[in-house]
Structure formats: structure tokens, C-alpha cells
Amino acid sequence: MASVDQQRAQRGDLRVIDTRAELDAAVTKLADGHGPVAIDTERASSFRYSDRAYLVQMYRRGSGTFLIDPLPFGDLRDVAAAIDSAQWILHAATQDLPSMRELGLDPTDMFDTELAARLLGKERVGLGAVVNELLGIELAKAHSADDWSTRPLPDSWLAYAALDVELLVDVRDKLAEELTAAGKADWARAEFADVLARDLAPRTAEERWRRMSGIQQLRSPKQLAIARSLWFARDAFARELDVAPGRLIPDRSLTAAARVVPRSRGQLASLDKFTGKASRSELDRWWEAIKSGMVDQNPPTRTPSDPSTPPHVRNWERKRPEAHQRLQLAKPAVADRAEQLHLPTENLLTPAYLRQVAWQGTASTPEEVARELQALGARQWQIDIAAPVIAAAFVEAH
Structure with missing residues (x-):
């Protein structure tokens, strides 16, 4: 028996919208539909430099399913205007919103089915698991890690993409019923609003290089300077090629080279841990970056500690035993x-x-405790529940 996505592909009605006339027609149909709009995006961040969307899927009752190639259009603000008054349904919204916002797709009212599932305490909150539990339909996830910058997109991929949104409205309805029954509907609305209010823009380059795998093993300023120089050299090359940086050289190869501080191009070439598609073909590029790092007049230090920011928990008992005791009692509570x-x-x-x-x-x-949690960004429903528990634990700690 064919799977649901195979059956969808065999229907032969999957079309990618990539002309202005088709997009205008889709905008009209979306505006004429009713109820919430399910939205998803497909990206190629494991293959391409950026995290841009290479396909946008939408479904609305009374309108149908739309698979939009955003590349020919620059932005999709006309689409956003047509559905602005509707609730937008996403699954794991924080993953899709940054690429959506680049296209002018920014909801004012949202329902996140993954977050709703978490608030309901479901053990598995991936889309496939939630669809299976609530609708009894098994979704194949065979194409979730594929290169969606591919053109043309195969029908089997389009079927997979269409189903991600065609079932989402029914999932939302069932989750909304469960939230109401559990007395958690207001919590969910507060959480959805919090997600929409967050700045989900990509981290700056200065923040990102410090998050390389293996960076914690680098101790000296010179090692850190080399790692930073290698990271920026790789980033610039990846941007030029429009390739995911990790496909050129993985993070751990950069930090391994920085840890060794190679003294020559030959020593760099001989490092077993310096691997990756471009590790040898672009050896001159990496060696120049290493030399630049070694003579850096302003080498970075390990992230300076902010006195208001707690250190790693393993150091609490030594540095501030009373705080350690508070945490030991409050955390399990x-x-x-x-x-x-x-x-x-x-x-x-x-x-x-x-x-x-x-x-x-x-x-x-x-x-x-409530005032401090509010200043940190906790939502009111969280504060109402957690503050008394934490305060009681702190009193016991004394």
C-alpha cells in the first residue's frame, strides 16, 4: 500500500508557484478562504550558506494548498497582506519564523502546534508523532534533510511538503480542544505571543565563532585568535560559494588546528584532524588565516565573565555555597x-x-521572586506557579 505522501504525489496536482500571475491568483484564493492558515518552509541550511526558505507551503480551508518558490519574487508581502487577519499555524515556529520574516511573512496571531504539544505534556512533539497521535496518519519524513535549493523539486518532495501543511489545521483544532480541557489555553496564548515578540535574527558573527565545536578546549589568546581567523576565513569563502560552512571544513577541524598552533603550511597539511572537503584544496587560504591569527595584536580572551551572570553550576558550591543550596532545593521543587x-x-x-x-x-x-522572574522575561502564568515554589525552597535553604 502506498504511503500518504506517495498517494499525494500520484494525484498529479502538485504545482510550484513561480510566476507573478500564479502568485497573484494564489493571493486571491488565500484571501477568499476561511479560518486559520497553515504555513511551513523548507530550507537548505545543511547545503547552502544562508538559512533562507527555498519553498513556502500554505494551506487554508476554502482556498487549498499552495507551494510557493520564493526565489523569483524577492518577498511575499502580498501573501502576508492577504492573510494578515487570520491565525497562522506553524510547527516549531522558532525554526521557520526567521526565514519567513526575511520574506515579509510575519504573523500577528500564531498557533504553534509543537509548543502546544509540549504544554500538554506529550512525550513526542515532532510533527510526525503529533499527526500520528491525533489523526492516526503516519507521515514519512524521508525528505526533511534534503537539499531544497534543488530545482526542479521532485514530486515526492512536493508531496511531503504539501502534507506538512494540509494536516496542520486539523492538528491545531484537536490541540486547541485539549488545551482548553486541560485549562492551559491561556498559557498557550501567552507562550505563542512570547515567541512572536522574540528577536529571532541570526546571531552576529562575533557570537557565532565563539560557539564552534571544540572552542572550550582552547585556552590561550593565540589559540583563540587562530580559531577566530579560521572561522572568518571559512565564513567568507562559504558565503562566496553559497555553501554551508561545515561542508567545507567542520568546526572541530578548525579548533583542532588552532589547538596545535601549526608552525608551517606542511604541519597544517599533516594534521589528521584537519579534515573536510576544502581542507587540502584551499590549504593556502587556511594557512594565511592561521598566520593572521598568530600575529593578531588584539587576540580574544575567553568570554569575560559578567559578575551578574552565574558561572557554571559545578562551581557554585565553591564560589557561593548559599546559592548552591538554594538551587539544590528549588530545582527539584x-x-x-x-x-x-x-x-x-x-x-x-x-x-x-x-x-x-x-x-x-x-x-x-x-x-x-515574582518581580525578578518578570524582569528576566518569564510569563505571568509561569510566575504565578513557580514563584511560590521557589520562594518556599529558598526559605528552606536558609
Whole structure:
């Protein structure tokens, strides 16, 4: 028996919108539909330099399914205007919103089916698992990691992409019913609004180079300077080729070279851990970057510690034992409360917020804890539940 996506492909009605006339017709149909709009994007960040969307899928009852190639259009602001008053449904919105916003697709009202599933305490929250549980349909995820910059896109890929949105409205309806029944609908609305308010723009280059795999093994300023120089050289080359940087040379190869501090081009070439598609073909490029790092007059240091930012938890008992005790009692208390509410602990309260309040040690009453959590960015429903639990733990710690 053919799978659902195979059946969809065999229907032969999958078309990619890539002309202005087709897009204008789609805009009209979307505006004439009713209810929320399901939206998804397909990217190629494992293959291409950017995280841009190479396909945008939409479905609305009364309108149908639309598979839009955004490349010929520059932006999709006309599409956004047509559905601006509708609720937009996404799954794992933080993954799609940055590339959507680049196209002018920025919702004002959103329902995130993955986040809803988390708030309901579901064990598996991937789209396939949620669709299977709620609709009894098994989705194949065979094309989730494919290169969506490919043109033309195969019909089997388009079928996969279409199903991601065609089932999403039904999933949203069932999740909304469950949220209401569980008394969590208001929590969900607050969480969706928080996601929409976040700045999800990509990190700056200065932040990104420090997040290379293996960077924690580099101790000296010279090693860090070499790693930074290699990262920027790779980034510039990847941008020029429109290739994902890791496909040229993986992070760990860059940090391995920086750790060794090679003294010659030959030594660099002989490093077993310096691997990757362009590790040898562009050896001169990497050697020049290493030489530049070695003579850097302003080498970076390990990320300077902000006195207001807690150190790693393993150092608390030595540096601030009273904070360690607060955290040791508050952390399981919050986890227990989350379990009672059938919530993942991190959805009841961002772990970093609890660490910050415990480290500061300036709050002991529920009201004081609430004010600090609010300043950190916790939502009111989280504060109402977590603040009394944390305050009680802090009192016990004393």
C-alpha cells in the first residue's frame, strides 16, 4: 500500500508557484478562504550558506494548498497582506519564523502546534508523532534533510511538503480542544505571543565563532585568535560559494588546528584532524588565516565573565555555597510542580531564570521572586506557579 505522501504525489496536482500571475491568483484564493492558515518552509541550511526558505507551503480551508518558490519574487508581502487577519499555524515556529520574516511573512496571531504539544505534556512533539497521535496518519519524513535549493523539486518532495501543511489545521483544532480541557489555553496564548515578540535574527558573527565545536578546549589568546581567523576565513569563502560552512571544513577541524598552533603550511597539511572537503584544496587560504591569527595584536580572551551572570553550576558550591543550596532545593521543587501539571520543566520555567534568581540571592518572598522572574522575561502564568515554589525552597535553604 502506498504511503500518504506517495498517494499525494500520484494525484498529479502538485504545482510550484513561480510566476507573478500564479502568485497573484494564489493571493486571491488565500484571501477568499476561511479560518486559520497553515504555513511551513523548507530550507537548505545543511547545503547552502544562508538559512533562507527555498519553498513556502500554505494551506487554508476554502482556498487549498499552495507551494510557493520564493526565489523569483524577492518577498511575499502580498501573501502576508492577504492573510494578515487570520491565525497562522506553524510547527516549531522558532525554526521557520526567521526565514519567513526575511520574506515579509510575519504573523500577528500564531498557533504553534509543537509548543502546544509540549504544554500538554506529550512525550513526542515532532510533527510526525503529533499527526500520528491525533489523526492516526503516519507521515514519512524521508525528505526533511534534503537539499531544497534543488530545482526542479521532485514530486515526492512536493508531496511531503504539501502534507506538512494540509494536516496542520486539523492538528491545531484537536490541540486547541485539549488545551482548553486541560485549562492551559491561556498559557498557550501567552507562550505563542512570547515567541512572536522574540528577536529571532541570526546571531552576529562575533557570537557565532565563539560557539564552534571544540572552542572550550582552547585556552590561550593565540589559540583563540587562530580559531577566530579560521572561522572568518571559512565564513567568507562559504558565503562566496553559497555553501554551508561545515561542508567545507567542520568546526572541530578548525579548533583542532588552532589547538596545535601549526608552525608551517606542511604541519597544517599533516594534521589528521584537519579534515573536510576544502581542507587540502584551499590549504593556502587556511594557512594565511592561521598566520593572521598568530600575529593578531588584539587576540580574544575567553568570554569575560559578567559578575551578574552565574558561572557554571559545578562551581557554585565553591564560589557561593548559599546559592548552591538554594538551587539544590528549588530545582527539584520546580520539577515536581511541572510534573504535577504534566509539563516539561523547561516550559514551566526557563532553567536559566531559576539559576539567575538562585545565584543573586536577593529574593526570598514569593513577591520578590515574582518581580525578578518578570524582569528576566518569564510569563505571568509561569510566575504565578513557580514563584511560590521557589520562594518556599529558598526559605528552606536558609
